[in-house]
Amino acid sequence: MGKTRPSRRQPAASGPLDSGIGILLLAAFPLLMLLFQGSPTTVFTAVLVLGLFATALRLIHRGTMIAAAYDAAESARAPRLPRKLIGSVLLGVLVMILAGHHFVSLPVPFALGLCGFALSVAAFGRDPLTDKQGAPEEELRHLRTQETLDRIDAAIATAVADVAALGDAELSRRAEALQSGVMGLLHAISQDPLAARRLRKPVARFLDLLGKENARLIAAWGGADRLKARRRYLARLTALGEAFEDRLRKAGTEQGRDAYDVEADLLWNRMVDKQVA
Structure with a gap:
């Protein structure tokens, strides 16, 4: 009888609404209102912000899936592109842009953007940074x-x-x-x-x-x-x-x-x- 190979844990498939990312989608509703009111500059800003927001959510969601597969594997390589980190950076930039409309000086929007970046990293974690070595x-x-x-x-x-x-x-x-x-x-x-x-x-x-x-x-x-x-x-x-x-x-x-x-x-x-x- 041959030896039974240990089964590997398979990461559960999940969509954006099955994780904490779904909560962030609620933040898009106020941004949608900017498309229907205000000046052309406001509409342009809303389109830019929504684009950044959608890209950030996509990167974080994809990075979360890759991280789950990495955790389930016995041996795996770290992803070449730190998607969750890049998505968190984009969220920080998004917060800084929105805060910039309400403050004259740059330090306060910058601090708020940095805070948004830190909260995103705390909520979704970091990308795997090193290769996981199982068996040689x-x-x-x-x-x-x-x-x-x-x-x-x-x-x-x-x-x-x-x-x-x-x-x-x-x-x-x-x-x-x-x-x-x-x-x-x-x-x-x-x-x-x-x-x-x-x-x-x-x-x-x-x-x-x-x-x-x-x-x-x-x-x-x-x-x-x-x-x-x-x-x-x-x-x-x-x-x-x-x-x-x-x-x-x-x-x-x-x-x-x-x-x-x-x-x-x-x-x-x-x-x-x-x-x-």
Whole structure:
């Protein structure tokens, strides 16, 4: 039985009205009244203020969602853009602009704007400033690679079990040898993450061809062409194994690995394959 992976907390999805941001929306109603009264200058100011207000709310809301996802993740990078901080700054500027219409001197509006900025930060918090380190990146990459290898192994094991159900010992032995050889080769090449990524399509193609060959063998097993289908299946298993090995060799050398190292890995896994066979 495999180990059960610990579940990660998922941040709850929320809209602007589901958080404290909804309270700030009430402040927009007095600003809307400025659009319908006063001089053109007042209307222009109202449009500018409403634009700043909407932008600030959007940034704070988005920053809050990102912060929630950051808190729920075991390992995460800090956002490049401090959205909540920028939104709080815009709210401070908004307060300063509105206060400027009621005071002659600048210090009082500036102080009120600074107060608005501080209250916004206190209410919504700061953006994450540092990367959260859960498991080391190398360990996480290894776990992801191992999970992929386990899925491939399970897929091939299913094909091998289908062949074993036919009751032919030679076919079962060859199918098991192919599984052992392919998985050994994959374990060898997966030490290089770049080379492993290049194998996604070849692996998918290999599994697809193996599934088709299995289906063709099983379909012909109860008919008159049983022996012919058996010989063809054995030949195709050999061809699939050799073609996959060639693709692994190419993937290793394309990533700059020394040709001798690649051949050594493949030779070692070929020896294991022969021992199983």
